[in-house]
């Protein structure tokens with residue numbers, strides 16, 4: 394086999410990987426005596442020489458192609474690559490950001506067409522993004538704390554101040570649905586923990602005390618305290634510490650899928666997790682984490698939610714994640730819980746293996762007057778697995794306190 398044939402075969406493999414077999418088979422089947430040389434040339438030149446270069450991964454090249462075809466107004470190529478990117482698993486968030494970038498580098502009319510065509514492509518693929526009407530409750534203001542380490546903050550709605558604090562390995566978007574629902578009559582502030590999302594990643598390891606002091610300065614900077622604190626897992630650990638250490642900042646507390654303490658065996662598992670991430674990155678733990686986040690039944694019924702959570706986990710800074718694992722693994726609020734004086738709701742997922750029901754029972758027993766609610770069928774990220782049940786529990790609690 395000559396070199397040109399080798400390059401053609403390698404190029405064809407890349408082309409199939411990026412555009413899909415169906416498209417490539419159609420293109421090869423439609424080749425004629427007139428255009429066959431051209432198809433051969435682009436297969437070798439574009440799909441081997443350029444797409445085959447190791448310097449950028451295919452995902453980055455796909456996004457670049459979207460930007461470039463928008464800039465040139467080559468809309469048939471744009472639609473082709475957009476469809477292929479979505480089918481190839483590029484997260485919609487990243488495609489959206491590429492189109493947003495085009496607004497300033499290609500101009501509003503080009504981005505306008507890009508968004509319109511993207512909507513059509515998504516509709517043909519059967520993907521309907523959730524409605525997000527630009528009502529005052531849905532309008533989200535985005536900023537960072539003034540004080541360092543800077544924390545990324547989203548704020549929406551008007552009314553009673555509520556803070557949402559996310560789980561390890563996720564970010565503010567975990568709360569999209571609940572934030573929008575509460576923003577009708579609350580001012581909802583959510584933030585990325587240090588080491589997560591778009592917040593700063595100072596060198597680790599972190600301590601739970603540092604995460605709690607981040608929360609305290611966030612509430613003080615906001616100036617709306619005392620707040621309703623709703624935290625899930627790591628966010629719930631921060632909430633326990635905040636309510637115990639800074640009672641003046643917390644009016645009432647919801648602690649979901651969390652714990653006040655890990656026994657030695659679990660701390661050993663955290664040490665293993667830290668070692669795995671240090672050796673292999675977050676990809677090394679992603680399957681295991683998804684298995685703890687969601688039940689098998691939920692993963693089968695909602696692969697898109699799992700894909701979203703996996704994407705968030707993999708985008709988390711590995712050093713930030715490890716630094717937070719140190720804080721989480723050493724959490725110990727057992728002596729502090731009896732000092733919490735605010736109304737407290739503890740939510741557990743009946744199937745949660747990351748924070749089993751017994752851990753929530755221990756919190757509810759130690760916090761004076763706390764109430765425990767268990768969501769049937771839910772595992773660790775109960776706000777995503779059982780959003781209606783989670784919201785109902787929060788709304789009933791807000792109405793009562």
Ligand SMILES: O=C(O)CC1=CCC(=O)O1
Nearest residue numbers: 560561626627685721747
């Ligand atoms: O990552 C997990 O397995 C579960 C978890 C522990 C703390 C947190 O926020 O999530």
